[in-house]
């Protein structure tokens with residue numbers, strides 16, 4: 130029996146207390162529901178009264194997903210079925226699974242699609258250009274070069290293009306990578322190529338050149354590295370020459386990237402260049418509302434004035450806008466506080482300084498390291514000793530030591546109470562790895578630029 134079946138009664142009770150406005154709505158809609166099947170990460174809920182399925186779907190789908198996740202500690206998809214549509218639903222889920230596998234292979238974040246992207250004054254042109262490329266890849270706008278400041282939606286748009294193309298034609302070979310991955314894989318391939326007679330470089334080339342659509346994020350990080358520019362130049366020519374689509378993002382337009390080789394600059398300027406700027410107040414509000422809807426935050430009934438407070442104060446980075454909302458909810462839930470302006474001010478204090486400048490604090494470094502390595506802050510602060518967590522944790526120690534005035538003891542406290550000698554060992558470990566490991570050097574430099582882009 131799956132954990133959802135085991136805890137079904139508890140899930141129903143949670144639905145009752147948190148989402149049903151009256152006892153009658155619980156007994157009419159929710160209580161009669163049973164589990165038809167739990168398969169992989171999908172819960173099929175059986176609706177015996179066929180006529181009610183649409184109403185139940187519209188009103189209770191998201192609440193069920195939230196309650197199931199909260200009770201079981203795991204996220205599930207939810208599908209409502211009646212005796213008529215069980216088979217159709219199961220086939221639809223199987224197709225979705227297949228698509229998800231294709232998206233995963235292309236390195237795509239399932240949340241970044243055109244549907245979840247808010248079009249506003251700051252991105253109208255970039256959005257239109259992206260949609261045009263998604264509809265006709267390898268055609269008129271090739272390459273598409275999207276540029277703009279930190280956290281403004283470049284990656285989101287790139288993933289949206291890739292999703293759109295794969296949804297229309299799952300046989301297309303689509304690959305999204307960051308320029309960091311491209312560079313580090315090239316470094317590894319060159320290193321192993323010397324040992325293994327070039328096999329590694331051949332497979333590197335196959336991986337990157339053999340694509341209908343290649344998306345390279347944050348191209349600014351390969352600038353200045355001759356061998357990477359050279360390899361990317363050939364990759365570009367190969368794909369473009371074969372009629373494939375290339376999409377590139379950067380923090381600046383090609384003409385302002387000083388160390389970019391002229392031949393690459395010319396190629397980047399062949400296609401279409403689109404910028405994303407900072408969103409205005411209305412767009413920031415629309416993004417907050419969209420996030421509220423997508424993440425099922427409506428149930429916290431966040432007052433309008435609180436959303437307005439966040440949208441007024443977090444101006445130039447959408448990642449920070451979203452981070453503020455997450456922090457607000459976390460404070461409200463964990464500390465059991467009412468959601469009001471005072472709590473919003475508390476949530477924002479780590480994210481913005483009064484003059485809106487970025488101050489390099491251990492908190493900022495922790496956020497960037499956690500996002501970069503895709504390791505949670507709880508794991509960074511925790512006790513797990515596996516290498517996927519130890520390396521980011523030691524990188525955090527190293528960066529705090531280098532970029533802030535914090536003594537080793539306070540860095541240890543930031544990390545959930547590690548002692549001075551553990552931090553000192555971590556800092557030294559990274560210092561010595563940096564002497565010999567070029568890929569780690571590349572990664573650490575990129576994280577530094579993310580912490581402080583100037």
Ligand SMILES: Nc1ncnc2c1ncn2[C@@H]1O[C@H](COP(=O)(O)OP(=O)(O)OP(=O)(O)O)[C@@H](O)[C@H]1O
Pocket residue numbers: 241245246247248249252277278279280281282283284285286347416419447448451
């Ligand atoms: N217009 C938008 N609508 C909805 N969400 C958005 C929008 N723009 C950005 N976001 C969200 O903001 C966050 C940061 O966006 P993203 O990672 O795409 O930024 P970026 O420009 O690639 O940043 P970086 O320069 O750090 O690589 C993501 O969670 C993304 O979904």
